[in-house]
Amino acid sequence: MRRITESVRRRHGPLALVALVCGLLGGLGGAASGAGSVGGRIPLVRIGLAPEAAEVRIGARGDWFLGVLGAPSRPTRIPATETWILRAESGRLVVIDAGGRRRGTTPDTVFAFPDDLERGPLLCGDQSYRGEFLAWAVGDRVTLVDAVDLESYVAAVLPLELGPQPASREAALRAQAIAARSYTLSMMGRWADRGFDLLPTVEDQVYGGLAAERPGCTTAVEETRGLVGVDAAGPIRAFYSSTCGGHTASPEEVWKRPSAPYLKGVRDLSGDTEHSFCSGSPFFRWKEEWTGAQFESLVRSGLDRARPGWDQKKHGRLTGVSLAGKSGSQRAAPLRVSFQHGRVDLAGDEVRWVVRRPGGEGLRSALLTSVQMTRRKGLVTQVRIAGQGYGHGVGMCQFGAMGMAEAGYTHEQIFRFYYRGAGLHRYY
Numbered sequence: 001m002r003r004i005t006e007s008v009r010r011r012h013g014p015l016a017l018v019a020l021v022c023g024l025l026g027g028l029g030g031a032a033s034g035a036g037s038v039g040g041r042i043p044l045v046r047i048g049l050a051p052e053a054a055e056v057r058i059g060a061r062g063d064w065f066l067g068v069l070g071a072p073s074r075p076t077r078i079p080a081t082e083t084w085i086l087r088a089e090s091g092r093l094v095v096i097d098a099g100g101r102r103r104g105t106t107p108d109t110v111f112a113f114p115d116d117l118e119r120g121p122l123l124c125g126d127q128s129y130r131g132e133f134l135a136w137a138v139g140d141r142v143t144l145v146d147a148v149d150l151e152s153y154v155a156a157v158l159p160l161e162l163g164p165q166p167a168s169r170e171a172a173l174r175a176q177a178i179a180a181r182s183y184t185l186s187m188m189g190r191w192a193d194r195g196f197d198l199l200p201t202v203e204d205q206v207y208g209g210l211a212a213e214r215p216g217c218t219t220a221v222e223e224t225r226g227l228v229g230v231d232a233a234g235p236i237r238a239f240y241s242s243t244c245g246g247h248t249a250s251p252e253e254v255w256k257r258p259s260a261p262y263l264k265g266v267r268d269l270s271g272d273t274e275h276s277f278c279s280g281s282p283f284f285r286w287k288e289e290w291t292g293a294q295f296e297s298l299v300r301s302g303l304d305r306a307r308p309g310w311d312q313k314k315h316g317r318l319t320g321v322s323l324a325g326k327s328g329s330q331r332a333a334p335l336r337v338s339f340q341h342g343r344v345d346l347a348g349d350e351v352r353w354v355v356r357r358p359g360g361e362g363l364r365s366a367l368l369t370s371v372q373m374t375r376r377k378g379l380v381t382q383v384r385i386a387g388q389g390y391g392h393g394v395g396m397c398q399f400g401a402m403g404m405a406e407a408g409y410t411h412e413q414i415f416r417f418y419y420r421g422a423g424l425h426r427y428y
């Protein structure tokens with residue numbers, strides 16, 4: 001695997017490295033245009049491994065180097081056994097060695113790279129990562145970023161999204177690799193003001209570093225190397241979720257956010273059968289049941305979180321739960337929760353955050369097929385909700401993609417099925 005900053009350093013000398021990293025740190029403009037015109041090179045993705053942390057502990061499984069960007073001195077070689085600590089004080093990074101000694105402070109960015117990436121990758125805590133680290137002070141906090149090439153990043157994201165699959169489902173894995181790559185490029189610079197592109201969490205995509213990689217998934221990434229879904233504006237925002245429940249959702253329905261033509265909801269079936277591609281999902285159909293008191297308490301705390309200023313005292317006890325009509329797709333029907341004094345309509349994905357399952361997790365999807373309740377003396381005593389799917393439902397349906405793969409569709413056909421009208425372009 002290519003060593004990023006080191007290879008730049010070898011080719012162009014230290015100034016090029018500074019220019020590269022300053023370009024990276026320069027923000028959205030540079031990153032976004034980089035994503036659109038990579039000129040045959042694999043773009044770097046900056047993952048905010050530790051954004052504004054109190055301190056970070058870094059090391060490597062082999063010898064490693066630590067240096068200050070722009071400094072005339074050579075990077076320090078550090079033995080494999082040593083973990084160093086980075087802290088910050090008033091905008092200056094404090095470097096502390098394995099013996100607890102302060103080795104210096106700097107207002108500049110510090111970089112770390114391994115001597116041998118394959119045998120001795122970098123460590124943040126006990127997690128190993130491909131790529132190289134950059135760290136800087138933000139007041140009294142430290143931000144640590146993993147600058148990793150896009151292909152390595154996707155290889156570490158894919159196993160956490162779909163996991164290794166049998167041969168009959170490999171086309172789904174390849175389609176997922178293209179979706180994750182496209183989504184990443186479309187989101188480059190999302191956190192540019194904080195100095196990185198993406199978070200390693202569900203907020204963006206879960207990035208597990210080297211420990212997450214699986215051979216079957218890495219193969220799917222290599223087989224689709226550089227392949228990106230595009231429209232006229234560039235890489236598409238290729239959302240995906242577990243199980244659409246029979247019809248994918250558009251962003252207007254679930255997030256009240258403008259959509260793009262390639263994210264228009266589609267029926268998740270082939271046309272010559274009534275079986276949805278995702279009907280094999282364990283979440284294709286689900287049911288939940290609450291006592292009236294349980295439902296009332298969960299919805300009250302859900303509304304407190306989701307709608308600040310919601311005054312529960314004013315509303316009184318729970319008197320009804322129903323679907324407030326239907327318009328177009330089933331997701332468009334709000335869940336109406338009625339109280340003695342007033343009511344609340346929960347539309348789109350809000351229903352997943354406000355209505356919790358009896359175990360405490362959110363409803364699996366906003367595609368509700370039936371809502372039933374019983375009442376005594378005007379108050380709700382029991383609620384039953386049935387629905388379909390798991391996740392927001394926008395873009396590619398992962399279980400549907402697996403169903404399509406088993407039915408013999410290729411990764412290109414799967415990708416184009418869920419992202420209608422999007423093109424596929426090989427970036428590098």
Ligand SMILES: [Zn+2]
Pocket residue numbers: 243244245246247268276277278397399400
């Ligand atoms: Zn589906």
